[in-house]
Amino acid sequence: MTPPLERRQRRVLTDDVADSIREAILSGRIKSGERLIEDELAENLSVSRGPIRQAIFRLQQEGLVVHETHRGATVAHVSIEDADEIYSLRRALERLAMENVCLKATEADLAPLDAILLLFQSIPRASMTRRRVAELDIDFHDALFRAAHHGRLYRAWEALRSQIFVFLLLRDGLPDDYLTSWYRDHSGLLKLVRDRDTARAVASIDEHIQAAYGRLREHLQQGAPAAAE
């Protein structure tokens, strides 16, 4: 068997820029609705406008940014209707992903999932932050999508990933039972995959996403609007 070592994509300025801006948005340093001015960003990051523009288009593709011709880019709002769109699409994608994972994933594909669960357990609850859980959550599902061996599906997921991350960061409390059920749910999913029990795995992830959406809806409706205007 040929070792499948892929050509490592060189990192290019646009990549760094996109990471920086994404991080600034996710960390809240740039707030929802705020304009992204190319010159300004170029100055801050000591880079010309070319890579900035490309990065902005990429972030638009990720749904973090809205771009209008001749009017510039602004950080996207996330309303409750957006949550509806995001989670309904996510549900369809994760179902398909799960089918493919059960069918095609090798043990090597599943190793990262184990690693994430292990990492989760190794972190003392006291030092577990909302952000940390969100990262592990996204990483877990990302690994799942990778394990599906379905390039186009993975790219559709990429267009949603950051937006989901935003929602995961919204809640600020970290109830103890949430952490327990987080581990139970995810390791349960992994177990079903290892059993290659496609039907139940799909049903289970469907339920998983729906539950997440339910919690989010509840939070959005009672709490403040999703993001400040």
Add this chain to the structure above:
Amino acid sequence: MTPPLERRQRRVLTDDVADSIREAILSGRIKSGERLIEDELAENLSVSRGPIRQAIFRLQQEGLVVHETHRGATVAHVSIEDADEIYSLRRALERLAMENVCLKATEADLAPLDAILLLFQSIPRASMTRRRVAELDIDFHDALFRAAHHGRLYRAWEALRSQIFVFLLLRDGLPDDYLTSWYRDHSGLLKLVRDRDTARAVASIDEHIQAAYGRLREHLQQGAPAAAE
């Protein structure tokens, strides 16, 4: 009711360039696997490399082009595994679209669908080309996705649309029964939507996509490989 006249997005050079290159690929003027050289395209289209680059990234997003850092872009191949990916993802998307259409589409959203069916009937069979049917087919489904009022779903569809179009163009025959069933299938779908019969509409479009995939598979397996190397 406020007239929902949206701000019309100004067309910008990148848009024209993307259209030109897309058309060149779809019409076969640039063949699968061929390189897209920025300078060359810039010269041909009398435009600088900036818009060319953006257009290439957009086409990559549409799946028509593969881009590698420092190595340039080439027209994507479509193999039988790609067909698998494309149609499985398409199936998931169209199901979700159909759900939303049955739930949310207004009569105004459905008018374009009527128009397409009417147009189909108005074209004499003798002058019906493979390309023409393919366009009507894509337009029909595009209108369906629009009617779903689900921005993110629509964008996921956009990332697939051109690739599906490529497949539709592959077959060269146009059997008479294909044309009859084309009309029957599509008008049947529209009828179910008008009845707001979500369950059957979803089942029906699912079948519709699966059948299309079946025909494609058959063609790919017996005929030549999907595209010349």
Add this chain to the structure above:
DNA sequence: CTACAGTCTACTGTTAACAATCCATCGAAC
């Protein structure tokens, strides 16, 4: 005070020149 037209500024869209990278070619060493 409100509505409208003209100007002005800040910003995006576009261009062309510059820098860095890849890959094919060639030659030398083994």
Add this chain to the structure above:
DNA sequence: GTTCGATGGATTGTTAACAGTAGACTGTAG
């Protein structure tokens, strides 16, 4: 002959200057 490393040309990544647009601002008329 084959493998390895250097050289050069072709092509992409990056930059900075130029061109055009949208929206704010001013002033004027009603």
